[in-house]
Amino acid sequence: MTFDPNAIALSIGAGAAAGLVGCFAVMRRMTLAADAISHIALPGIGVAILLRIHPIVGGVAALLVGTILVWGIENRTRLATETIIGVVFSTALAIGSLITSGDELIEALFGGVGRLTTLETTLGLVCALGVIVFVVRQRHRLVLALVSPEIAHTSGINVARLNLYFLLVFALAIALGLRYLGVLLVGSLIIIPAATAKRLAQSLQGMLLISIVFSVASTTLGTCLSFALHRAPGSMIVLVAASFFVLSLLRGVGTRAANTSANASK
Amino acid sequence: MGSPAEARHLALEVKSLSVGFDRTTVIDRLSFDVPHGSALAIIGPNGAGKSVLVKALIGSLPSEGKFSWEASTRIGYVPQKLDIERDLPITGGDFVRAKATVVRAQEGAVDRALVLVGLKPESVRKPIGALSGGQFQRLLVAAALIGEPTVLLLDEPTAGVDEPGQDTLNHTLEHLRIEHGLTILFITHDLSVVYQYATNVLCLSRRHACFGTPRTVLTPQLLQDLYGAPVAYHIHDDIRP
Numbered sequence: 407m408t409f410d411p412n413a414i415a416l417s418i419g420a421g422a423a424a425g426l427v428g429c430f431a432v433m434r435r436m437t438l439a440a441d442a443i444s445h446i447a448l449p450g451i452g453v454a455i456l457l458r459i460h461p462i463v464g465g466v467a468a469l470l471v472g473t474i475l476v477w478g479i480e481n482r483t484r485l486a487t488e489t490i491i492g493v494v495f496s497t498a499l500a501i502g503s504l505i506t507s508g509d510e511l512i513e514a515l516f517g518g519v520g521r522l523t524t525l526e527t528t529l530g531l532v533c534a535l536g537v538i539v540f541v542v543r544q545r546h547r548l549v550l551a552l553v554s555p556e557i558a559h560t561s562g563i564n565v566a567r568l569n570l571y572f573l574l575v576f577a578l579a580i581a582l583g584l585r586y587l588g589v590l591l592v593g594s595l596i597i598i599p600a601a602t603a604k605r606l607a608q609s610l611q612g613m614l615l616i617s618i619v620f621s622v623a624s625t626t627l628g629t630c631l632s633f634a635l636h637r638a639p640g641s642m643i644v645l646v647a648a649s650f651f652v653l654s655l656l657r658g659v660g661t662r663a664a665n666t667s668a669n670a671s672k
Numbered sequence: 673m674g675s676p677a678e679a680r681h682l683a684l685e686v687k688s689l690s691v692g693f694d695r696t697t698v699i700d701r702l703s704f705d706v707p708h709g710s711a712l713a714i715i716g717p718n719g720a721g722k723s724v725l726v727k728a729l730i731g732s733l734p735s736e737g738k739f740s741w742e743a744s745t746r747i748g749y750v751p752q753k754l755d756i757e758r759d760l761p762i763t764g765g766d767f768v769r770a771k772a773t774v775v776r777a778q779e780g781a782v783d784r785a786l787v788l789v790g791l792k793p794e795s796v797r798k799p800i801g802a803l804s805g806g807q808f809q810r811l812l813v814a815a816a817l818i819g820e821p822t823v824l825l826l827d828e829p830t831a832g833v834d835e836p837g838q839d840t841l842n843h844t845l846e847h848l849r850i851e852h853g854l855t856i857l858f859i860t861h862d863l864s865v866v867y868q869y870a871t872n873v874l875c876l877s878r879r880h881a882c883f884g885t886p887r888t889v890l891t892p893q894l895l896q897d898l899y900g901a902p903v904a905y906h907i908h909d910d911i912r913p
Contacts (some may be wrong), residue, residue, distance in 0.1 A: 546770035607761040
Protein backbone atom coordinates (compact mmCIF):
# COMPACT_ATOMS: atom_id res chain seq x y z
CA MET A 407 0.00 0.00 0.00
CA THR A 408 1.49 3.38 -1.03
CA PHE A 409 0.95 6.85 0.40
CA ASP A 410 -2.09 8.53 -1.19
CA PRO A 411 -2.41 12.36 -0.84
CA ASN A 412 -6.06 12.12 -1.91
CA ALA A 413 -6.73 9.83 1.05
CA ILE A 414 -5.11 12.32 3.46
CA ALA A 415 -7.10 15.24 1.99
CA LEU A 416 -10.38 13.35 2.27
CA SER A 417 -9.57 12.08 5.74
CA ILE A 418 -9.16 15.69 6.92
CA GLY A 419 -12.47 16.75 5.32
CA ALA A 420 -14.39 13.68 6.51
CA GLY A 421 -12.85 14.01 9.99
CA ALA A 422 -13.89 17.65 10.39
CA ALA A 423 -17.42 16.90 9.13
CA ALA A 424 -17.80 13.87 11.41
CA GLY A 425 -16.44 15.80 14.40
CA LEU A 426 -18.99 18.60 13.99
CA VAL A 427 -22.03 16.42 13.28
CA GLY A 428 -20.96 14.08 16.09
CA CYS A 429 -21.23 16.86 18.70
CA PHE A 430 -24.93 17.32 18.11
CA ALA A 431 -25.49 13.57 17.61
CA VAL A 432 -23.92 12.87 21.03
CA MET A 433 -25.80 15.73 22.72
CA ARG A 434 -29.06 14.53 21.13
CA ARG A 435 -28.36 11.06 22.55
CA MET A 436 -28.11 9.53 19.06
CA THR A 437 -25.09 7.40 19.96
CA LEU A 438 -26.78 4.14 19.00
CA ALA A 439 -28.53 5.72 16.04
CA ALA A 440 -25.16 6.55 14.46
CA ASP A 441 -24.21 2.88 14.36
CA ALA A 442 -27.64 1.75 13.25
CA ILE A 443 -28.09 4.34 10.49
CA SER A 444 -24.71 3.45 8.97
CA HIS A 445 -25.92 -0.13 8.46
CA ILE A 446 -28.66 1.17 6.16
CA ALA A 447 -25.90 1.74 3.58
CA LEU A 448 -25.34 -2.00 3.18
CA PRO A 449 -28.24 -2.93 0.84
CA GLY A 450 -27.38 0.12 -1.31
CA ILE A 451 -23.78 -1.05 -1.62
CA GLY A 452 -25.04 -4.54 -2.50
CA VAL A 453 -27.39 -3.25 -5.22
CA ALA A 454 -24.64 -0.97 -6.61
CA ILE A 455 -22.23 -3.93 -6.88
CA LEU A 456 -24.93 -5.99 -8.65
CA LEU A 457 -25.58 -3.11 -11.09
CA ARG A 458 -21.81 -2.55 -11.53
CA ILE A 459 -21.93 1.08 -10.34
CA HIS A 460 -19.74 2.71 -7.67
CA PRO A 461 -20.59 1.08 -4.30
CA ILE A 462 -20.48 4.43 -2.47
CA VAL A 463 -23.18 5.81 -4.81
CA GLY A 464 -25.45 2.94 -3.76
CA GLY A 465 -24.48 3.40 -0.11
CA VAL A 466 -25.24 7.14 -0.15
CA ALA A 467 -28.58 6.59 -1.93
CA ALA A 468 -29.61 3.95 0.62
CA LEU A 469 -28.54 6.21 3.51
CA LEU A 470 -30.57 9.15 2.22
CA VAL A 471 -33.67 7.02 1.52
CA GLY A 472 -33.30 5.27 4.92
CA THR A 473 -32.95 8.60 6.71
CA ILE A 474 -36.08 10.05 5.10
CA LEU A 475 -37.90 6.80 5.94
CA VAL A 476 -36.86 7.01 9.62
CA TRP A 477 -37.89 10.69 9.78
CA GLY A 478 -41.21 10.02 8.02
CA ILE A 479 -42.17 7.14 10.32
CA GLU A 480 -41.14 9.18 13.38
CA ASN A 481 -43.35 12.09 12.31
CA ARG A 482 -46.37 9.96 11.48
CA THR A 483 -46.32 7.54 14.40
CA ARG A 484 -45.63 7.98 18.10
CA LEU A 485 -42.82 5.40 18.00
CA ALA A 486 -39.46 6.30 19.54
CA THR A 487 -36.67 7.09 17.05
CA GLU A 488 -34.52 4.30 18.49
CA THR A 489 -37.30 1.76 17.84
CA ILE A 490 -37.77 2.88 14.23
CA ILE A 491 -34.02 2.96 13.55
CA GLY A 492 -33.72 -0.50 15.12
CA VAL A 493 -36.35 -1.97 12.79
CA VAL A 494 -35.09 -0.19 9.64
CA PHE A 495 -31.46 -1.08 10.44
CA SER A 496 -32.10 -4.80 11.01
CA THR A 497 -34.16 -4.99 7.82
CA ALA A 498 -31.45 -3.17 5.86
CA LEU A 499 -28.73 -5.46 7.26
CA ALA A 500 -30.79 -8.55 6.36
CA ILE A 501 -31.38 -7.35 2.78
CA GLY A 502 -27.77 -6.19 2.45
CA SER A 503 -26.26 -9.50 3.58
CA LEU A 504 -28.59 -11.37 1.19
CA ILE A 505 -27.49 -9.46 -1.90
CA THR A 506 -23.81 -8.90 -0.98
CA SER A 507 -21.42 -11.80 -0.58
CA GLY A 508 -17.83 -12.84 0.12
CA ASP A 509 -15.05 -10.26 -0.13
CA GLU A 510 -17.47 -7.54 -1.18
CA LEU A 511 -19.41 -8.00 2.06
CA ILE A 512 -16.23 -7.86 4.18
CA GLU A 513 -15.10 -4.68 2.35
CA ALA A 514 -18.54 -3.09 2.77
CA LEU A 515 -18.55 -3.94 6.47
CA PHE A 516 -14.99 -2.95 7.39
CA GLY A 517 -13.94 -0.51 4.66
CA GLY A 518 -11.70 -0.80 1.62
CA VAL A 519 -8.13 0.10 0.85
CA GLY A 520 -8.27 1.06 -2.85
CA ARG A 521 -6.80 4.35 -4.16
CA LEU A 522 -9.15 7.31 -4.47
CA THR A 523 -9.62 9.05 -7.82
CA THR A 524 -9.44 12.84 -8.02
CA LEU A 525 -13.19 12.94 -8.78
CA GLU A 526 -14.00 10.85 -5.69
CA THR A 527 -11.81 13.08 -3.53
CA THR A 528 -13.28 16.30 -4.94
CA LEU A 529 -16.86 15.07 -4.46
CA GLY A 530 -16.01 13.92 -0.94
CA LEU A 531 -14.48 17.28 -0.04
CA VAL A 532 -17.48 19.18 -1.45
CA CYS A 533 -19.83 17.03 0.65
CA ALA A 534 -17.61 17.51 3.74
CA LEU A 535 -17.70 21.28 3.20
CA GLY A 536 -21.51 21.14 2.90
CA VAL A 537 -21.78 19.27 6.21
CA ILE A 538 -19.40 21.71 7.96
CA VAL A 539 -21.23 24.79 6.63
CA PHE A 540 -24.60 23.35 7.71
CA VAL A 541 -23.55 22.63 11.29
CA VAL A 542 -21.73 25.95 11.74
CA ARG A 543 -24.63 27.98 10.32
CA GLN A 544 -27.38 26.04 12.08
CA ARG A 545 -25.66 25.54 15.46
CA HIS A 546 -27.83 28.12 17.24
CA ARG A 547 -31.04 26.54 15.93
CA LEU A 548 -29.75 23.08 16.86
CA VAL A 549 -28.94 24.28 20.42
CA LEU A 550 -32.46 25.69 20.93
CA ALA A 551 -34.09 22.52 19.55
CA LEU A 552 -31.82 20.41 21.76
CA VAL A 553 -32.71 22.29 24.97
CA SER A 554 -36.44 22.58 24.21
CA PRO A 555 -38.24 21.88 20.91
CA GLU A 556 -41.05 24.17 22.14
CA ILE A 557 -38.71 27.13 22.72
CA ALA A 558 -37.27 26.46 19.26
CA HIS A 559 -40.80 26.39 17.82
CA THR A 560 -41.80 29.71 19.43
CA SER A 561 -38.53 31.20 18.12
CA GLY A 562 -39.75 30.54 14.58
CA ILE A 563 -37.86 27.29 13.92
CA ASN A 564 -39.58 24.51 12.00
CA VAL A 565 -38.28 21.78 14.31
CA ALA A 566 -39.44 18.82 12.17
CA ARG A 567 -37.68 20.26 9.12
CA LEU A 568 -34.53 21.03 11.13
CA ASN A 569 -34.51 17.42 12.39
CA LEU A 570 -34.79 16.13 8.81
CA TYR A 571 -31.93 18.35 7.62
CA PHE A 572 -29.81 17.24 10.56
CA LEU A 573 -30.50 13.56 9.86
CA LEU A 574 -29.60 14.06 6.16
CA VAL A 575 -26.35 15.82 7.07
CA PHE A 576 -25.70 13.06 9.60
CA ALA A 577 -26.21 10.46 6.83
CA LEU A 578 -23.88 12.43 4.55
CA ALA A 579 -21.18 12.49 7.23
CA ILE A 580 -21.55 8.71 7.56
CA ALA A 581 -21.33 8.34 3.77
CA LEU A 582 -18.04 10.29 3.78
CA GLY A 583 -16.39 7.75 6.05
CA LEU A 584 -18.01 4.70 4.43
CA ARG A 585 -15.26 3.92 1.93
CA TYR A 586 -12.47 3.75 4.52
CA LEU A 587 -14.26 2.68 7.68
CA GLY A 588 -17.01 0.48 6.29
CA VAL A 589 -20.58 0.07 7.50
CA LEU A 590 -19.60 -1.41 10.89
CA LEU A 591 -16.97 1.15 11.92
CA VAL A 592 -18.12 4.44 10.38
CA GLY A 593 -20.57 5.23 13.21
CA SER A 594 -17.68 5.28 15.67
CA LEU A 595 -15.96 8.11 13.76
CA ILE A 596 -19.05 10.26 14.37
CA ILE A 597 -19.43 9.30 18.01
CA ILE A 598 -16.00 8.72 19.63
CA PRO A 599 -14.30 12.13 18.99
CA ALA A 600 -17.51 13.96 19.98
CA ALA A 601 -17.87 11.84 23.13
CA THR A 602 -14.22 12.69 23.96
CA ALA A 603 -14.94 16.40 23.39
CA LYS A 604 -18.06 16.25 25.55
CA ARG A 605 -15.95 15.00 28.46
CA LEU A 606 -13.38 17.78 28.06
CA ALA A 607 -15.36 20.84 26.93
CA GLN A 608 -17.08 23.45 29.10
CA SER A 609 -18.91 25.27 26.30
CA LEU A 610 -20.44 24.63 22.89
CA GLN A 611 -17.58 26.31 21.03
CA GLY A 612 -15.08 24.29 23.07
CA MET A 613 -16.85 21.04 22.26
CA LEU A 614 -17.02 21.77 18.52
CA LEU A 615 -13.32 22.69 18.36
CA ILE A 616 -12.08 19.78 20.49
CA SER A 617 -14.22 17.32 18.53
CA ILE A 618 -12.86 18.57 15.18
CA VAL A 619 -9.26 18.34 16.46
CA PHE A 620 -9.67 14.76 17.75
CA SER A 621 -11.65 13.64 14.73
CA VAL A 622 -9.18 15.03 12.17
CA ALA A 623 -6.25 13.72 14.25
CA SER A 624 -7.89 10.26 14.31
CA THR A 625 -8.58 10.12 10.56
CA THR A 626 -5.19 11.50 9.42
CA LEU A 627 -3.12 9.61 12.01
CA GLY A 628 -5.12 6.44 11.36
CA THR A 629 -4.70 6.81 7.58
CA CYS A 630 -0.93 7.41 7.93
CA LEU A 631 -0.60 4.42 10.28
CA SER A 632 -2.50 2.25 7.82
CA PHE A 633 0.03 3.17 5.09
CA ALA A 634 2.96 2.57 7.44
CA LEU A 635 1.71 -0.69 8.94
CA HIS A 636 -0.07 -1.99 5.80
CA ARG A 637 -3.32 -2.39 7.70
CA ALA A 638 -6.92 -1.45 6.83
CA PRO A 639 -7.45 2.28 7.57
CA GLY A 640 -10.84 1.77 9.24
CA SER A 641 -9.50 -0.24 12.16
CA MET A 642 -6.52 2.13 12.63
CA ILE A 643 -8.73 5.26 12.62
CA VAL A 644 -11.12 3.80 15.19
CA LEU A 645 -8.26 2.62 17.42
CA VAL A 646 -6.65 6.08 17.37
CA ALA A 647 -10.03 7.73 18.18
CA ALA A 648 -10.66 5.22 20.99
CA SER A 649 -7.17 5.92 22.42
CA PHE A 650 -8.00 9.63 22.65
CA PHE A 651 -11.24 8.75 24.45
CA VAL A 652 -9.41 6.52 26.95
CA LEU A 653 -6.92 9.35 27.58
CA SER A 654 -9.83 11.75 28.17
CA LEU A 655 -11.06 9.44 30.94
CA LEU A 656 -7.86 10.18 32.86
CA ARG A 657 -8.95 13.80 33.20
CA GLY A 658 -12.07 12.76 35.16
CA VAL A 659 -10.01 10.41 37.33
CA GLY A 660 -7.47 13.21 37.96
CA THR A 661 -10.17 15.71 38.89
CA ARG A 662 -11.87 13.24 41.23
CA ALA A 663 -8.57 12.35 42.90
CA ALA A 664 -7.79 16.07 43.39
CA ASN A 665 -11.26 16.66 44.89
CA THR A 666 -10.89 13.67 47.21
CA SER A 667 -7.50 14.82 48.51
CA ALA A 668 -8.81 18.40 48.86
CA ASN A 669 -11.78 17.13 50.90
CA ALA A 670 -9.52 14.91 53.00
CA SER A 671 -7.23 17.83 53.87
CA LYS A 672 -10.15 20.03 55.04
CA MET B 673 -59.92 43.74 8.10
CA GLY B 674 -58.04 42.20 11.03
CA SER B 675 -58.69 38.95 12.87
CA PRO B 676 -61.59 38.73 15.40
CA ALA B 677 -59.01 38.96 18.21
CA GLU B 678 -57.67 42.22 16.80
CA ALA B 679 -61.10 43.83 16.42
CA ARG B 680 -61.76 43.54 20.18
CA HIS B 681 -58.13 44.25 21.09
CA LEU B 682 -57.67 40.79 22.42
CA ALA B 683 -54.25 39.20 22.58
CA LEU B 684 -55.84 35.77 22.29
CA GLU B 685 -59.29 34.42 21.54
CA VAL B 686 -60.00 30.74 22.18
CA LYS B 687 -63.22 29.14 20.96
CA SER B 688 -64.24 25.56 21.67
CA LEU B 689 -60.67 24.29 21.77
CA SER B 690 -60.15 20.55 22.26
CA VAL B 691 -56.86 18.73 22.64
CA GLY B 692 -56.42 15.01 23.02
CA PHE B 693 -54.01 12.10 22.69
CA ASP B 694 -55.12 8.94 20.92
CA ARG B 695 -58.62 8.41 22.39
CA THR B 696 -58.22 10.54 25.52
CA THR B 697 -59.55 14.10 25.52
CA VAL B 698 -57.45 16.31 27.78
CA ILE B 699 -58.99 19.70 26.94
CA ASP B 700 -62.67 19.62 25.99
CA ARG B 701 -64.27 22.53 24.08
CA LEU B 702 -62.60 25.28 26.08
CA SER B 703 -63.40 28.95 25.37
CA PHE B 704 -61.84 32.07 26.86
CA ASP B 705 -60.40 35.47 25.88
CA VAL B 706 -57.17 37.13 26.93
CA PRO B 707 -57.28 40.95 26.63
CA HIS B 708 -54.12 42.65 25.40
CA GLY B 709 -51.85 43.58 28.33
CA SER B 710 -53.61 41.34 30.87
CA ALA B 711 -52.22 38.52 33.04
CA LEU B 712 -54.05 35.20 32.89
CA ALA B 713 -53.30 32.63 35.58
CA ILE B 714 -54.00 29.03 34.60
CA ILE B 715 -54.61 26.85 37.65
CA GLY B 716 -55.84 23.36 38.35
CA PRO B 717 -54.81 20.01 39.80
CA ASN B 718 -52.06 17.86 38.28
CA GLY B 719 -53.16 16.18 35.07
CA ALA B 720 -55.83 18.80 34.32
CA GLY B 721 -54.14 19.69 31.03
CA LYS B 722 -52.57 23.06 31.88
CA SER B 723 -49.25 22.37 30.11
CA VAL B 724 -51.09 20.64 27.26
CA LEU B 725 -53.23 23.77 26.76
CA VAL B 726 -50.16 26.01 26.64
CA LYS B 727 -48.37 23.69 24.18
CA ALA B 728 -51.49 23.65 21.98
CA LEU B 729 -51.59 27.47 22.07
CA ILE B 730 -48.02 27.73 20.81
CA GLY B 731 -48.91 25.27 18.03
CA SER B 732 -46.63 22.45 19.11
CA LEU B 733 -49.57 20.09 19.80
CA PRO B 734 -52.43 19.46 17.35
CA SER B 735 -55.83 20.73 18.47
CA GLU B 736 -59.43 21.08 17.31
CA GLY B 737 -61.58 24.21 17.53
CA LYS B 738 -60.24 27.71 17.10
CA PHE B 739 -57.74 30.02 18.68
CA SER B 740 -56.38 33.22 17.22
CA TRP B 741 -53.50 35.37 18.41
CA GLU B 742 -53.44 39.09 17.78
CA ALA B 743 -51.64 40.01 14.56
CA SER B 744 -47.82 40.24 14.83
CA THR B 745 -47.77 38.37 18.15
CA ARG B 746 -44.31 37.30 19.26
CA ILE B 747 -44.33 34.62 21.93
CA GLY B 748 -41.75 34.09 24.65
CA TYR B 749 -42.23 30.63 26.15
CA VAL B 750 -40.92 29.14 29.39
CA PRO B 751 -41.44 25.37 29.52
CA GLN B 752 -42.00 23.29 32.61
CA LYS B 753 -38.99 21.41 34.04
CA LEU B 754 -36.63 20.25 31.30
CA ASP B 755 -34.71 16.99 31.24
CA ILE B 756 -31.18 18.33 30.73
CA GLU B 757 -28.11 16.09 30.96
CA ARG B 758 -25.85 17.28 33.79
CA ASP B 759 -22.70 17.09 31.64
CA LEU B 760 -24.02 18.91 28.55
CA PRO B 761 -21.26 21.36 27.53
CA ILE B 762 -23.68 24.17 26.68
CA THR B 763 -23.36 27.24 28.89
CA GLY B 764 -26.19 29.56 29.86
CA GLY B 765 -24.50 32.11 27.59
CA ASP B 766 -24.52 29.66 24.65
CA PHE B 767 -28.25 29.16 25.17
CA VAL B 768 -29.34 32.80 25.41
CA ARG B 769 -27.01 33.81 22.55
CA ALA B 770 -28.56 31.04 20.43
CA LYS B 771 -32.02 32.48 21.14
CA ALA B 772 -30.83 36.03 20.38
CA THR B 773 -29.27 34.95 17.07
CA VAL B 774 -32.27 32.92 15.93
CA VAL B 775 -34.80 35.69 16.67
CA ARG B 776 -32.33 38.36 15.41
CA ALA B 777 -32.55 40.29 18.68
CA GLN B 778 -31.09 43.77 19.00
CA GLU B 779 -27.60 44.23 20.38
CA GLY B 780 -27.63 44.25 24.18
CA ALA B 781 -30.87 42.24 24.38
CA VAL B 782 -29.11 39.33 26.10
CA ASP B 783 -27.52 41.52 28.78
CA ARG B 784 -30.81 43.35 29.42
CA ALA B 785 -32.72 40.07 29.81
CA LEU B 786 -30.12 38.67 32.22
CA VAL B 787 -30.27 41.83 34.34
CA LEU B 788 -34.09 41.70 34.40
CA VAL B 789 -34.13 38.15 35.80
CA GLY B 790 -31.23 38.83 38.18
CA LEU B 791 -28.72 36.39 36.70
CA LYS B 792 -25.06 37.25 37.28
CA PRO B 793 -22.61 37.04 34.34
CA GLU B 794 -20.57 34.33 36.11
CA SER B 795 -23.68 32.13 36.34
CA VAL B 796 -24.19 32.11 32.57
CA ARG B 797 -20.58 31.04 32.03
CA LYS B 798 -21.43 27.69 33.69
CA PRO B 799 -22.80 24.72 31.70
CA ILE B 800 -26.61 24.68 31.99
CA GLY B 801 -26.51 21.26 33.65
CA ALA B 802 -24.42 22.76 36.47
CA LEU B 803 -26.92 25.56 37.25
CA SER B 804 -29.21 25.25 40.26
CA GLY B 805 -32.92 24.73 39.58
CA GLY B 806 -33.63 28.38 40.36
CA GLN B 807 -30.77 29.71 38.20
CA PHE B 808 -31.88 27.54 35.27
CA GLN B 809 -35.46 28.75 35.64
CA ARG B 810 -34.29 32.38 35.54
CA LEU B 811 -32.24 31.55 32.46
CA LEU B 812 -35.36 30.19 30.73
CA VAL B 813 -37.27 33.37 31.62
CA ALA B 814 -34.35 35.47 30.31
CA ALA B 815 -34.41 33.52 27.03
CA ALA B 816 -38.17 34.08 26.77
CA LEU B 817 -37.65 37.85 27.16
CA ILE B 818 -35.15 38.03 24.27
CA GLY B 819 -36.65 39.08 20.94
CA GLU B 820 -39.13 41.65 22.26
CA PRO B 821 -42.05 39.26 22.85
CA THR B 822 -45.56 40.67 22.98
CA VAL B 823 -46.86 37.63 24.87
CA LEU B 824 -45.19 35.53 27.56
CA LEU B 825 -46.38 31.96 28.10
CA LEU B 826 -44.91 30.66 31.32
CA ASP B 827 -45.33 27.11 32.60
CA GLU B 828 -44.61 27.42 36.34
CA PRO B 829 -41.94 30.09 35.85
CA THR B 830 -40.86 30.26 39.50
CA ALA B 831 -40.72 26.51 40.21
CA GLY B 832 -37.53 25.79 42.15
CA VAL B 833 -36.70 29.48 42.61
CA ASP B 834 -36.10 30.64 46.21
CA GLU B 835 -38.68 32.92 47.89
CA PRO B 836 -36.90 36.29 47.32
CA GLY B 837 -36.11 35.19 43.75
CA GLN B 838 -39.78 34.37 43.17
CA ASP B 839 -40.82 37.84 44.33
CA THR B 840 -38.22 39.49 42.07
CA LEU B 841 -39.29 37.47 39.03
CA ASN B 842 -42.99 38.08 39.67
CA HIS B 843 -42.41 41.82 40.12
CA THR B 844 -40.33 41.93 36.93
CA LEU B 845 -43.07 40.22 34.96
CA GLU B 846 -45.68 42.56 36.45
CA HIS B 847 -43.50 45.55 35.55
CA LEU B 848 -43.10 44.31 31.96
CA ARG B 849 -46.86 43.86 31.68
CA ILE B 850 -47.77 47.28 33.02
CA GLU B 851 -44.95 49.35 31.51
CA HIS B 852 -44.47 47.56 28.20
CA GLY B 853 -47.98 46.20 27.61
CA LEU B 854 -46.94 42.54 27.54
CA THR B 855 -49.69 39.96 27.78
CA ILE B 856 -48.84 37.18 30.21
CA LEU B 857 -50.30 33.69 30.52
CA PHE B 858 -48.83 31.70 33.39
CA ILE B 859 -49.42 28.35 34.98
CA THR B 860 -49.10 28.31 38.76
CA HIS B 861 -50.01 26.33 41.84
CA ASP B 862 -49.50 29.34 44.11
CA LEU B 863 -52.89 30.94 44.77
CA SER B 864 -51.41 33.98 46.52
CA VAL B 865 -49.52 34.76 43.27
CA VAL B 866 -52.82 34.45 41.41
CA TYR B 867 -54.46 36.99 43.70
CA GLN B 868 -51.50 39.33 43.56
CA TYR B 869 -50.62 39.33 39.87
CA ALA B 870 -53.41 37.84 37.73
CA THR B 871 -56.10 39.93 36.11
CA ASN B 872 -58.01 36.80 35.11
CA VAL B 873 -57.99 33.14 36.11
CA LEU B 874 -58.66 30.05 34.04
CA CYS B 875 -59.20 26.99 36.17
CA LEU B 876 -58.97 23.59 34.56
CA SER B 877 -59.99 20.22 35.91
CA ARG B 878 -61.19 16.92 34.46
CA ARG B 879 -64.79 17.84 35.32
CA HIS B 880 -65.15 21.47 34.45
CA ALA B 881 -63.39 24.72 33.59
CA CYS B 882 -64.06 28.20 34.92
CA PHE B 883 -62.93 31.65 33.87
CA GLY B 884 -63.12 35.12 35.44
CA THR B 885 -61.33 37.54 37.76
CA PRO B 886 -59.54 36.01 40.79
CA ARG B 887 -61.97 37.49 43.29
CA THR B 888 -65.14 36.39 41.50
CA VAL B 889 -63.97 32.94 40.48
CA LEU B 890 -61.80 31.68 43.33
CA THR B 891 -64.37 31.00 46.01
CA PRO B 892 -63.59 28.37 48.68
CA GLN B 893 -66.35 26.17 47.23
CA LEU B 894 -65.00 26.36 43.68
CA LEU B 895 -61.45 25.63 44.83
CA GLN B 896 -62.71 22.58 46.70
CA ASP B 897 -64.56 21.43 43.56
CA LEU B 898 -61.47 22.09 41.46
CA TYR B 899 -58.91 20.27 43.59
CA GLY B 900 -61.30 17.72 45.12
CA ALA B 901 -60.26 18.74 48.65
CA PRO B 902 -60.42 21.87 50.84
CA VAL B 903 -57.71 24.34 49.81
CA ALA B 904 -55.98 26.45 52.45
CA TYR B 905 -54.56 29.71 51.16
CA HIS B 906 -53.54 33.01 52.63
CA ILE B 907 -54.33 36.38 51.09
CA HIS B 908 -52.13 39.20 52.28
CA ASP B 909 -54.06 42.11 53.84
CA ASP B 910 -52.73 44.58 51.28
CA ILE B 911 -54.29 42.63 48.38
CA ARG B 912 -57.52 41.56 50.13
CA PRO B 913 -60.55 42.96 48.26
